[in-house]
Amino acid sequence: MSAATGKGYAGAREIEVSPEELMTVAASRLLADNRVVFAGVGAPLVASAMARRLQAPNLTIVLEGGIIGTQLRAGQLPVSTNEMRAGYGASMFTDITDVFLYAQRGFFDYGFLGAAQVDCYGNINTSFIGDPEAPRVRLPGSGGANDIISLCNEIFIVTAHERRRFVDRVDFITSPGYLSGGDSRNDAGLPFGRLRNVVTDLALFDFEPGTHRMRLQSLQPGVTVEAVKDATGFPLLLADEIDELSPPTATELQVLRELRGIEAVRA
């Protein structure tokens, strides 16, 4: 289970922060200004929208519905990247295939994804739990995840940190990370695309140069290395120096909560 007990700080006043909020805030900080991000629905989209309202006002958000430069309306975030809410304030609509071809051409600096199951090389499974030939659970499928991770320039993955999600090797590679590590991604015909970070409610990871194995880089506030180890299904690589992420600021929480608004409640 996710176990971070987050606290945010507004001056001297402490604000209760959910693990999910810790994760989303940390994810939003990874996005720099004047970049183009291809964001999946859920936490990646919320984190991207946060970044635009904070440190990255010129971040262009692209969604797989063929939407370029969406601004999104606070309190009316889309559930599907193909519904009219997803295109609120956008500067361009094109078709779905076309928007992915922009990615293949190399225009998208960031690809930002969630994951049902992720392994030590950043491979993502959203297709099957158990044997793919006789699956215990048939998951929904790739959607655009395979395309985003294969074709964007730098990749971020954001997901809740649970042992059943963080496995040594995924049951099925729906979306290729570094495959079996080393140069295997390049050798498979994917010369582009660098996995930058995995961000969770417990920690922030990067990938060790050379081996391309996931490596613990920073801890969420108050989380120990032991707690991360317990929630991870593969031997954890540690960076030389592991720092602690700063807690969410009052402004970050305000922006996040405003965006979320009445997201779940729909007339």
Added chain:
Amino acid sequence: MTATVRQARLDLESHERPVLDKRVSARAAMELVSDGDIVAIGGTLYSRTPMALVFELLRSGRRGLTITRSLTCYEADLFFATRTADRLVTSWVGIGLPWGLSPVVRHYVENGLAAYEEWSHLALGLRYKAGAMGVPFLPTMTMLGSDLARQAKAVSVRCPYTGQELLAVPALVPDVALLHVHRADMYGNAQVDGYTHMDLDMARASRRVVVSAEEIVEPGEIAKRPDHTILPHFAVDAVVKAPFGAYPHECYGLYEADTRHFDSYVSLLRDHGPDEGVRLYIEANLTAYEDFEGFLRNVGTQRLSELNSSARELTT
């Protein structure tokens, strides 16, 4: 029984495409579909789904269809449960994250009662595009290295100029495409506002095309905004008038999706189990009515007008 692009080309050459009044009822349009056909559904997930046509297809008694769609919503459940289709070619299936996995699709697929052939979103788009271009495959980097490519038996090719390895995505040529648009004239010139999804490539790849439209307009109205036309008359075989024809899904600028309808469907599945739940849904929303208009009458003008107001507010 996937047609090749060559067969699809010969099929086009074998019949004339005169400019004539193609308006028919949804029921008559389903005569174009035969048992075992590959039927492509337009729109994406819960956006601009040709639901009036889908409901009529579910009523038609056709069997053994393959359904293909970019992202597939709960219509997958209905196709499997009525035995109208036993194969789904898509990149994603479900209503959306808040409604969880589809227990109906899980039941059919995990028990081997139906097949779910998965491609990535782009790969499926390129399969349609190859069909639309009249070529047997298109090269891409997407899906390379993944188990998705292995499972779909997609093979790679080497570029004859540079030696680069690329995935060869095979053309998909549906037998019939069903799509819903904002307006069309009686000849089939079809216009869309907002998102075009994968509709252009999907329709042009298909051997027969049925368009349902929110409104049927005079050809002069189409000519006022030719930049909104996504399909010319010669690529369309039948035109069906269907106001609110995507309900309970959305139609850009006209009405939002009825998420309360999704909620009540998911509650039925939870309370009665997938088998009985989907049967009850079909009984109450499909079998209970002669046609889609009857279903809409039961939804009521008040609800439809609420969804219309919220859509207008978001897009104007």
